[in-house]
Amino acid sequence: MDIQDVKTAELVKKYNFKFTKSLGQNFLVDQSVPRDIVDGADVGPEDLVIEIGPGVGTLTAQLLKIAKRVVAIELDDTLIPILTEELGEYPNFSLIHNDALKVNFDEVIGDEQSVKLVANLPYYVTTPIIVKLLKEKHKFKSLTIMIQKEVAERMNAEPGNKDYGALTLLVQYYCNTKIVRKVPPACFIPRPKVDSIVIRLDKLDEPKVKVDNEKLFFDIIRSSFNMRRKTLWNGVKSIGPAKEKLEAAFEKAGVDSKRRGETLSIQEFATLSNCINEIL
Numbered sequence: 001m002d003i004q005d006v007k008t009a010e011l012v013k014k015y016n017f018k019f020t021k022s023l024g025q026n027f028l029v030d031q032s033v034p035r036d037i038v039d040g041a042d043v044g045p046e047d048l049v050i051e052i053g054p055g056v057g058t059l060t061a062q063l064l065k066i067a068k069r070v071v072a073i074e075l076d077d078t079l080i081p082i083l084t085e086e087l088g089e090y091p092n093f094s095l096i097h098n099d100a101l102k103v104n105f106d107e108v109i110g111d112e113q114s115v116k117l118v119a120n121l122p123y124y125v126t127t128p129i130i131v132k133l134l135k136e137k138h139k140f141k142s143l144t145i146m147i148q149k150e151v152a153e154r155m156n157a158e159p160g161n162k163d164y165g166a167l168t169l170l171v172q173y174y175c176n177t178k179i180v181r182k183v184p185p186a187c188f189i190p191r192p193k194v195d196s197i198v199i200r201l202d203k204l205d206e207p208k209v210k211v212d213n214e215k216l217f218f219d220i221i222r223s224s225f226n227m228r229r230k231t232l233w234n235g236v237k238s239i240g241p242a243k244e245k246l247e248a249a250f251e252k253a254g255v256d257s258k259r260r261g262e263t264l265s266i267q268e269f270a271t272l273s274n275c276i277n278e279i280l
């Protein structure tokens with residue numbers, strides 16, 4: 001059975017669908033965007049694709065044409081009968097009615113070897129979803145997501161850049177990042193107030209830097225960026241060790257404690273964290 005393109009505006013009308021702003025519902029109407037997302041994600045016939053927030057299935061239909069299986073996770077009750085009616089007949093489609101933040105992704109993935117996450121994410125919940133997906137260390141090969149432009153720029157930033165921060169370091173610890181394309185508000189109904197970017201996060205086999213204590217590494221990063229205009233010392237001293245010991249750890253790491261967090265590379269954060277870990 002050939003999979004038909006989903007005509008978003010027609011379906012919205014047919015089912016008299018009412019958008020819920022608080023669920024981040026901006027649906028794609030420009031068909032070039034889902035095609036570019038699928039191309040950018042490099043989806044192939046061996047892939048299990050997990051999609052978060054299928055809406056009326058615009059991107060889902062493009063994924064179903066190529067992927068071995070598509071599992072879509074949707075929270076909105078009113079979209080479940082629409083998706084079931086429109087896509088339920090395709091044998092490679094399944095639907096989970098749940099909040100993506102509550103889903104056990106290991107169960108969804110099972111024994112599948114080639115797993116990709118593809119989503120036009122609800123923007124209000126982008127960061128918690130990405131933090132969950134990366135920190136839980138599921139075996140995704142890649143995450144290709146459409147998100148608010150500013151958040152994509154933070155994920156893709158380099159040290160010294162104004163966008164560089166805790167989210168940059170979290171994403172770049174686990175992944176290589178690549179911008180796929182920009183998407184203007186006119187590609188959606190209703191139109192969002194912000195520009196969007198499709199970004200691909202390719203999971204690394206091993207984290208980018210060697211870290212002995214991941215919790216400490218991320219605690220140091222968080223405290224360094226909590227106080228953005230303060231020195232590293234002011235942020236990191238709250239971690240706890242005695243002043244002399246902490247000074248010695250900075251010395252050993254070769255990092256000047258008067259620097260600001262945004263100037264440190266991920267390797268420098270790793271070295272500093274490993275040296276502080278030794279004195280705890």
Ligand code: SAM
Nearest residue numbers: 026027028053054055074075076099100120122
């Ligand atoms: N994929 C569709 C498209 O591109 O047209 C819709 C994308 S829309 C930006 C986000 C979708 O995520 C909506 O369908 C919304 O109901 C759903 N959603 C919002 N919060 C969610 C959550 N916590 N878990 C799963 N889906 C959610």
